[in-house]
Amino acid sequence: MIEAVVQGVRWLLVFTRAAAGILLISSVAVNFANIIGRYFFSVSIPWAEEIMLFLMVGCVFTGCCAVAWEGRQIRMDVIVNMLPPKLRELVNVLSELVLIATAAAVTAFAWPVITQLAAFDERSQAANFPLVIPQAMVPIGYTLMALLVAVRLMVRHGGGHDRAGGTHS
Secondary structure (H helix, E strand, O other), X not given: OHHHHHHHHHHHHHHHHHHHHHHHHHHHHHHHHHHHHHHHHOOOXXXXXXXXXXXXXXXXXXXXXXXXXXXXXXXXXXXXXXXXXXXXXHHHHHHHHHHHHHHHHXXXXXXXXXXXXXXXXXXXXXXXXXXXXXXXXXXXXXHHHHHHHHHHHHHHHHOXXXXXXXXXX
């Protein structure tokens, strides 16, 4: 069962990493096209800044999945690393649980905003792009991040496997 979950996580990470890469490359391409237009043809793309921002939001909130799975999120661990191993592990698990709770709270608070943006068909000013799409990336990213951290904790503590699917030494 654990191996099937880990395999599903691997496929999810392949998808989210590819999506993050495509979004980043798309943002760079829009920026490049805008630079060429502005400096060589004296015409800029009016919606470029907005779309680049939306693409970067998508990139960040799809890319955070790999970061969460690998446990490489930003944390203040200078003091934690000085603790004895058992206490350090307890603090690390508590930190992961706080991350899951925070992600769940952000998702819960974002949901009404997302439904209102969809209901009113709110659009960006310059690109006339539906705002529900980039705004939905926030709760989607946080939900996936919480799910991946929870799976990582279960795999590491419940299944005798580490993040890579191997066994602890």
